Amino acid sequence: MIEEGRALFLQIAESVEESIIDGSLAEESRAPSTNELAAFYRINPATAAKGVSMLVDKGVLYKRRGIGMFVASGARELLMGERRAAFAERYLDPLLAEARTIGLGPDDLARLIRHRAAMTATDDTEGTPR
Numbered sequence: 416m417i418e419e420g421r422a423l424f425l426q427i428a429e430s431v432e433e434s435i436i437d438g439s440l441a442e443e444s445r446a447p448s449t450n451e452l453a454a455f456y457r458i459n460p461a462t463a464a465k466g467v468s469m470l471v472d473k474g475v476l477y478k479r480r481g482i483g484m485f486v487a488s489g490a491r492e493l494l495m496g497e498r499r500a501a502f503a504e505r506y507l508d509p510l511l512a513e514a515r516t517i518g519l520g521p522d523d524l525a526r527l528i529r530h531r532a533a534m535t536a537t538d539d540t541e542g543t544p545r
Contacts (some may be wrong), residue, residue: 427466446484
């Protein structure tokens, strides 16, 4: 899971975030400790702590003194909001700019997206046993 060339603490933080988003780490449940993360990924505990600290600063995790780290209430929605904003910036903004360039308005674009989504849904079911 560890990718070369990317900061390890960021990858640790993203891994915990992914677990929260996919529901495998529920809100108000105990999060993996710094030592557990360090042992699992075979990294320095200080590196894992930096990733966990980043999530604490963001409000995703919080510490219960003497018990450990826990997933904050509302963490999943916070992370989903961040992902949606990043999706819009990364994909929708360039799409809208190109659509304007070729003369497609929002309604035209919405129609085109629905049409392509319907085609993709059909393609996804091809080859599946009935």
